[in-house]
Amino acid sequence: MASIADVISGSEVFRILSEAFRIDVNEYVALVAHSLGEGAFPVLVSIILSQNTSDRNSIRAFLRLKEGVGVRLEDILGASVEDIAYFVREAGLWRQKAETIKRVAEVVARLGGEDFLLKEDPFKVREELLKVKGVGFKTVDVFLSVVRRAPVFAVDTHAMRVALRWGLARRGVYEEVSRALLEYFGVERAEEAHRLLIALGRRVCKARRPRCWECPLATYCPSSLKR
Numbered sequence: 001m002a003s004i005a006d007v008i009s010g011s012e013v014f015r016i017l018s019e020a021f022r023i024d025v026n027e028y029v030a031l032v033a034h035s036l037g038e039g040a041f042p043v044l045v046s047i048i049l050s051q052n053t054s055d056r057n058s059i060r061a062f063l064r065l066k067e068g069v070g071v072r073l074e075d076i077l078g079a080s081v082e083d084i085a086y087f088v089r090e091a092g093l094w095r096q097k098a099e100t101i102k103r104v105a106e107v108v109a110r111l112g113g114e115d116f117l118l119k120e121d122p123f124k125v126r127e128e129l130l131k132v133k134g135v136g137f138k139t140v141d142v143f144l145s146v147v148r149r150a151p152v153f154a155v156d157t158h159a160m161r162v163a164l165r166w167g168l169a170r171r172g173v174y175e176e177v178s179r180a181l182l183e184y185f186g187v188e189r190a191e192e193a194h195r196l197l198i199a200l201g202r203r204v205c206k207a208r209r210p211r212c213w214e215c216p217l218a219t220y221c222p223s224s225l226k227r
Helices: 010-020 029-035 041-049 055-068 073-077 081-087 094-111 114-119 122-129 137-148 157-166 174-185 187-203
Strands: none
Touching: 010 174, 010 187, 029 041, 029 055, 029 137, 041 055, 041 073, 041 094, 041 114, 041 137, 055 081, 073 094, 081 094, 094 114, 094 122, 114 122, 114 137, 122 137, 137 174, 137 187, 157 174, 157 187, 174 187
């Protein structure tokens, strides 16, 4: 299959998407957490809460946890799994997520706390966080992209679907798709491009019945129904 990269550059696609979709930072839990300015660890907590649920639900759960227990590293270390679980129910899979948050807190504390998250080589942070049960590639890469502006491209279900339809990757393998998107958009655009692909996937490039007739990139997309 042809690739969108054969006919249009990543910088031009970024420009088109930026003009087509308005990104509201209040709709993304990681950005909400980051805007509070309480450190890096709360952002990691927020991303764990967003696993397998909507940003709307995870934002509610994050704010409830902030009020009920606290979201800083020391707050989570001092809370029980049961307490954490009680306040994050709106995020779904609440017991599982509470256990993951607690495990991550213990690991981060052992490795140096906020200094580890903010000052250690980002790929070392990635390596250590991926060892924690319940933490996957997307969770870590969203964190590193938002907090550290690291050269990674976070891939959620929307970005995966779009990349495959664009022909940037042949298989739905996380690291392959991540590398392809990073190369296509460039490090300097990766964090915002991730959100633009989410917007495109949510509103137009849907899993079922994609709305190609509304897509600003339909004339360039090798999978477009308009072609």
